[in-house]
Amino acid sequence: xxxxxxxxxxxxxxxxxxxxxxxxxxxxxxxxxxxxxxxxxxxxxxxxxxxxxxxxxxxxxxxxxxxxxxxxxxxxxxxxxxxxxxxxxxxxxxxxxxxxxxxxxxxxxxxxxxxxxxxxxxxxxxxxxxxxxxxxxxxxxxxxxxxxxxxxxxxxxxxxxxxxxxxxxxxxxxxxxxxxxxxxxxxxxxxxxxxxxxxxxxxxxxxxxxxxxxxxxxxxxxxxxxxxxxxxxxxxxxxxxxxxxxxxxxxxxxxxxxxxxxxxxxxxxxxxxxxxxxxxxxxxxxxxxxxxxxxxxxxxxxxxxxxxxxxxxxxxxxxxxxxxxxxxxxxxxxxxxxxxxxxxxxxxxxxxxxxxxxxxxxxxxxxxxxxxxxxxxxxxxxxx
Amino acid sequence: xxxxxxxxxxxxxxxxxxxxxxxxxxxxxxxxxxxxxxxxxxxxxxxxxxxxxxxxxxxxxxxxxxxxxxxxxxxxxxxxxxxxxxxxxxxxxxxxxxxxxxxxxxxxxxxxxxxxxxxxxxxxxxxxxxxxxxxxxxxxxxxxxxxxxxxxxxxxxxxxxxxxxxxxxxxxxxxxxxxxxxxxxxxxxxxxxxxxxxxxxxxxxxxxxxxxxxxxxxxxxxxxxxxxxxxxxxxxxxxxxxxxxxxxxxxxxxxxxxxxxxxxxxxxxxxxxxxxxxxxxxxxxxxxxxxxxxxxxxxxxxxxxxxxxxxxxxxxxxxxxxxxx
Numbered sequence: 157x158x159x160x161x162x163x164x165x166x167x168x169x170x171x172x173x174x175x176x177x178x179x180x181x182x183x184x185x186x187x188x189x190x191x192x193x194x195x196x197x198x199x200x201x202x203x204x205x206x207x208x209x210x211x212x213x214x215x216x217x218x219x220x221x222x223x224x225x226x227x228x229x230x231x232x233x234x235x236x237x238x239x240x241x242x243x244x245x246x247x248x249x250x251x252x253x254x255x256x257x258x259x260x261x262x263x264x265x266x267x268x269x270x271x272x273x274x275x276x277x278x279x280x281x282x283x284x285x286x287x288x289x290x291x292x293x294x295x296x297x298x299x300x301x302x303x304x305x306x307x308x309x310x311x312x313x314x315x316x317x318x319x320x321x322x323x324x325x326x327x328x329x330x331x332x333x334x335x336x337x338x339x340x341x342x343x344x345x346x347x348x349x350x351x352x353x354x355x356x357x358x359x360x361x362x363x364x365x366x367x368x369x370x371x372x373x374x375x376x377x378x379x380x381x382x383x384x385x386x387x388x389x390x391x392x393x394x395x396x397x398x399x400x401x402x403x404x405x406x407x408x409x410x411x412x413x414x415x416x417x418x419x420x421x422x423x424x425x426x427x428x429x430x431x432x433x434x435x436x437x438x439x440x441x442x443x444x445x446x447x448x449x450x451x452x453x454x455x456x457x458x459x460x461x462x463x464x465x466x467x468x469x470x471x472x473x474x475x476x477x478x479x480x481x482x483x484x485x486x487x488x489x490x491x492x493x494x495x496x497x498x499x500x501x502x503x504x505x506x507x508x509x510x511x512x513x514x515x516x517x518x519x520x521x522x523x524x525x526x527x528x529x530x531x532x533x534x535x536x537x538x539x540x
Numbered sequence: 541x542x543x544x545x546x547x548x549x550x551x552x553x554x555x556x557x558x559x560x561x562x563x564x565x566x567x568x569x570x571x572x573x574x575x576x577x578x579x580x581x582x583x584x585x586x587x588x589x590x591x592x593x594x595x596x597x598x599x600x601x602x603x604x605x606x607x608x609x610x611x612x613x614x615x616x617x618x619x620x621x622x623x624x625x626x627x628x629x630x631x632x633x634x635x636x637x638x639x640x641x642x643x644x645x646x647x648x649x650x651x652x653x654x655x656x657x658x659x660x661x662x663x664x665x666x667x668x669x670x671x672x673x674x675x676x677x678x679x680x681x682x683x684x685x686x687x688x689x690x691x692x693x694x695x696x697x698x699x700x701x702x703x704x705x706x707x708x709x710x711x712x713x714x715x716x717x718x719x720x721x722x723x724x725x726x727x728x729x730x731x732x733x734x735x736x737x738x739x740x741x742x743x744x745x746x747x748x749x750x751x752x753x754x755x756x757x758x759x760x761x762x763x764x765x766x767x768x769x770x771x772x773x774x775x776x777x778x779x780x781x782x783x784x785x786x787x788x789x790x791x792x793x794x795x796x797x798x799x800x801x802x803x804x805x806x807x808x809x810x811x812x813x814x815x816x817x818x819x820x821x822x823x824x825x826x827x828x829x830x831x832x833x834x835x836x837x838x839x840x841x842x843x844x845x846x847x848x849x850x851x852x853x854x855x856x857x858x859x860x861x862x863x864x865x
Binding site: 233234235239359384385387388390391392393394395397398399401402403404405406420423424427431447515516517532533 | 841
């Protein structure tokens with residue numbers, strides 16, 4: 157009897173663990189991804205991120221008493237995503253108080269590496285205790301990052317990488333995996349066979365290139381997937397619509413799925429389909445952008461959305477403070493799962509993410525209070 | 541004693557006639573060659589759907605190219621058009637705010653602001669003698685900066701749905717196409733059949749001679765800059781209706797493409813020579829090239845290289861063809 161009970165317990169445990177593992181897969185939207193040795197070998201980005209995942213930086217040399225003067229070399233008010241990143245930054249610094257951050261120096265790069273390079277020099281001339289940098293170009297910003305580190309200013313890379321390894325830590329996510337997961341979702345939707353169009357962001361920009369690299373690796377591993385064409389949509393709705401219109405004249409309803417490197421482009425893709433009156437195929441490449449979610453809900457579109465929350469700046473500020481406190485810090489900090497609701501999601505969960513009161517430009521998740529969002533003109537507050 | 545100097549121009553000789561033929565009809569020959577290449581390489585180019593897409597996309601460029609051609613005819617240049625596109629898009633969302641009944645006030649506001657931009661360009665070029673390149677580049681930075689300062693990087697409001705009417709089409713005929721061809725026809729007539737048009741050419745050909753002839757040179761040039769900005773506003777409205785969304789990078793590239801279309805179409809940088817029929821052909825060449833690159837599945841870099849070669853080829857051809865004139 158005891159043996160039978162033990163057997164039942166063992167079987168239950170096995171099933172329980174199995175169920176738990178399935179549940180974890182579900183929670184991540186079936187997003188787990190295993191790299192092959194060849195894929196790692198072929199990608200310097202992947203090698204860098206994977207190696208830094210296990211590394212810790214000894215920050216004792218940077219330890220000093222607060223309050224701190226922190227420099228923030230931002231993308232600038234060039235679009236809603238970066239405007240919200242700035243808003244999060246100012247809100248968070250205010251929230252921490254002057255006894256923690258006494259001065260927050262800001263540089264607006266206007267999304268240009270040419271502007272950002274001298275700007276970083278100007279910020280460094282003010283001798284900040286730490287610098288948070290949203291790099292506008294991996295190659296262009298490498299030398300300024302090296303100079304900052306040489307000057308004794310610890311650098312936290314936020315949302316993107318540079319070519320040098322001489323910085324303290326990077327906050328972001330594995331973009332190769334993001335691209336690969338979007339592609340894998342498409343492969344799964346099509347049961348491994350079908351015609352796919354690929355719309356990448358801006359060729360030459362690290363974020364875009366690395367995502368494309370990940371996607372290509374997955375498509376290459378699935379010979380049943382036929383890539384009809386690949387074109388850049390320059391992260392622009394208008395440009396994406398122009399390309400999609402031309403694609404539709406060429407391929408019509410022969411397109412089984414579309415891989416897209418950004419929600420703005422996905423909006424253009426959807427708009428072209430709506431004008432053409434054709435059924436919209438699954439799109440691997442939405443984001444938590446309210447305008448995209450609005451369209452997707454209105455037209456019942458199948459999609460997988462990835463996330464790149466501007467709220468990650470709060471983690472970047474935390475990282476800078478941790479460095480200045482002299483605490484060891486991981487060399488790669490993945491926001492996914494740390495910032496609430498920042499995991500990928502599909503159309504099945506889309507309605508939970510859409511916010512009627514937000515403007516179309518808002519990229520979630522937002523970690524600052526709703527009142528702050530409304531004050532900035534991104535949301536309307538219910539009078540009640 | 542009256543000194544009469546004569547020049548040997550070779551007018552009437554065979555090489556002269558050939559060069560004149562190239563100068564007058566080169567762009568149409570280039571368009572015909574491109575269409576032939578399209579028929580051989582991408583027969584899909586001739587499907588009604590593709591023609592509709594090409595014509596609709598060409599219209600967005602075509603409308604702004606009308607203004608650019610007029611400005612080039614008075615030996616000017618307008619780099620501020622991409623700032624006007626963004627400003628127009630923001631105005632349509634801010635003033636329109638998703639309400640169809642507000643679309644007319646939104647259009648009127650955009651046109652008024654565009655007019656002010658054109659007036660500023662014209663004033664700088666004529667009254668302050670600022671070179672057109674510098675004046676309009678400065679205006680571009682100013683307009684973009686002001687738009688950004690106003691929106692803080694995030695335009696509020698929504699584009700009125702009714703603006704989506706610009707996406708209506710009947711076979712290959714669409715509203716932007718009708719608008720482009722209609723405006724082109726009007727301004728072809730203005731340039732060829734009115735005193736104003738003749739004065740535009742006179743000012744562009746020789747500004748001092750025009751001034752001595754009693755032509756109000758400054759008024760003509762300012763009016764042309766205002767028209768150029770108004771065409772940019774109209775193109776901006778079409779673009780905003782096209783995506784129904786305030787895209788901060790809306791129309792990026794159309795500024796330089798509009799100059800390229802006019803130049804490929806035979807309008808001289810030095811002013812006084814060219815016209816809108818050539819620009820229509822130039823716009824079609826640039827748009828067909830862009831479409832063919834996608835239809836052929838070529839990399840976008842190829843598109844830029846081909847476009848660059850076409851522009852350089854056209855400019856070289858015209859400079860040789862016009863060498864004697």
